[in-house]
Amino acid sequence: MKITRIEPIVVGAPTPGSGLLSNRNYVFVKVHTDSGLYGLGEATLEGYDHTIRGLLKDLEPLVIGEDPTRIEHLTQVLLRQKFWKGGILKGSAVAGIELALWDILGKSVGLPVYKLVGGAVREKIRVYANGWSGGATDPVQIKDKAQEALAAGYRAFKFSLAVASWPLDDRSLVRKIVAAAEAIRDAVGPDCPLMLDGHGRYDAKLAIRIADALRDVDLYFFEEPVQPEDVGAMAEVAGRVSAPLAAGERLSLKGEFRPFLERKALSILQPDLAHCHGFGEGLKIAHLAEAFSAWVAPHCPMSPVITAISMHLDAVIPNFLIQERLYLNDWRNEVITEPLVVKDGFLDLPHKPGWGIELDEALCRAHPEIPIAMPRLFREDGSVCDW
Numbered sequence: 448m449k450i451t452r453i454e455p456i457v458v459g460a461p462t463p464g465s466g467l468l469s470n471r472n473y474v475f476v477k478v479h480t481d482s483g484l485y486g487l488g489e490a491t492l493e494g495y496d497h498t499i500r501g502l503l504k505d506l507e508p509l510v511i512g513e514d515p516t517r518i519e520h521l522t523q524v525l526l527r528q529k530f531w532k533g534g535i536l537k538g539s540a541v542a543g544i545e546l547a548l549w550d551i552l553g554k555s556v557g558l559p560v561y562k563l564v565g566g567a568v569r570e571k572i573r574v575y576a577n578g579w580s581g582g583a584t585d586p587v588q589i590k591d592k593a594q595e596a597l598a599a600g601y602r603a604f605k606f607s608l609a610v611a612s613w614p615l616d617d618r619s620l621v622r623k624i625v626a627a628a629e630a631i632r633d634a635v636g637p638d639c640p641l642m643l644d645g646h647g648r649y650d651a652k653l654a655i656r657i658a659d660a661l662r663d664v665d666l667y668f669f670e671e672p673v674q675p676e677d678v679g680a681m682a683e684v685a686g687r688v689s690a691p692l693a694a695g696e697r698l699s700l701k702g703e704f705r706p707f708l709e710r711k712a713l714s715i716l717q718p719d720l721a722h723c724h725g726f727g728e729g730l731k732i733a734h735l736a737e738a739f740s741a742w743v744a745p746h747c748p749m750s751p752v753i754t755a756i757s758m759h760l761d762a763v764i765p766n767f768l769i770q771e772r773l774y775l776n777d778w779r780n781e782v783i784t785e786p787l788v789v790k791d792g793f794l795d796l797p798h799k800p801g802w803g804i805e806l807d808e809a810l811c812r813a814h815p816e817i818p819i820a821m822p823r824l825f826r827e828d829g830s831v832c833d834w
Contacts, residue, residue: 459817464581476543486550490543502540538699545725553801575603579774586630593634602792607644611832640667658688666690681712696746708739719746742768
């Protein structure tokens with residue numbers, strides 16, 4: 448069996464809501480073989496669709512004619528043989544291919560991927576909702592949206608306020624975040640885990656102030672409270688707040704996670720299998736986390752394809768915490784032929800070969816690529832704030 452071509456499939460997937468969430472195109476990757484078997488991966492990186500397609504085209508000659516079951520070997524080829532390693536852009540393109548190779552391997556032997564790497568240690572996957580608020584910032588709207596997501600079967604919720612912040616001591620922002628968090632807590636009750644995503648918008652002192660203000664809300668974790676590559680700032684926050692810190696979606700290789708673990712700056716790692724060079728690297732990151740008694744909560748605010756793929760990692764690692772899933776209540780949930788269903792806070796583990804899913808290609812063709820204009824945040828003085 449040999450690889451014959453790499454086929455990107457781009458699907459326009461606008462995000463409903465107030466415009467404070469990122470629109471995106473899903474970038475799926477099919478790797479074809481001369482046996483008729485093909486594998487499915489995802490390389491969605493919102494705002495960089497043309498770049499990802501170009502990288503896939505640049506990388507394709509490295510794998511044409513190769514045995515698709517030599518996954519680690521081919522991943523090393525893709526990573527190391529064009530000199531420039533790593534980074535989220537290349538990591539996403541490599542991931543799209545690598546994930547498809549695992550799908551081929553599983554299908555070729557008739558087993559789900561998680562059975563190829565030791566088998567499942569759990570029977571279902573705990574999940575939390577992201578994107579459920581539609582970008583709302585008004586506490587009344589946020590409460591209504593939280594109740595809607597609760598009724599849809601979710602029992603854990605992550606939120607973020609897309610509001611530009613001043614450095615050090617933005618008291619108005621802190622009040623807005625507290626009001627939103629209290630509205631969610633009022634809607635979902637005292638026991639549902641509640642998480643705040645800072646998107647790296649805050650400096651260490653403001654992040655500490657926010658976490659302290661949310662002490663009564665009882666955060667399950669605080670994600671990206673500071674810039675995600677700043678180990679020192681992350682360690683400063685971790686040493687001063689009670690909420691565990693989580694990050695990792697913008698890191699692409701296991702070595703990038705190590706200093707955060709060594710400094711005890713993170714309790715929860717969030718590798719994204721569509722960005723961190725794929726399933727194999729994600730598994731290594733999880734093992735590294737386990738060596739430092741840290742937990743893994745894979746990042747996944749994209750399509751049901753990467754959610755289903757991530758569930759195979761969740762199934763096999765002892766230190767799995769909870770799986771992110773974008774709240775989907777429209778056609779996007781049906782881009783796979785057997786849509787994922789949240790039941791009382793959990794997803795059922797897939798049992799079919801490979802990833803256990805197939806694209807609905809007719810539905811994908813019905814939603815062509817869209818132009819992307821991601822939200823942009825500016826302070827009142829015109830200076831740039833992280834989105």
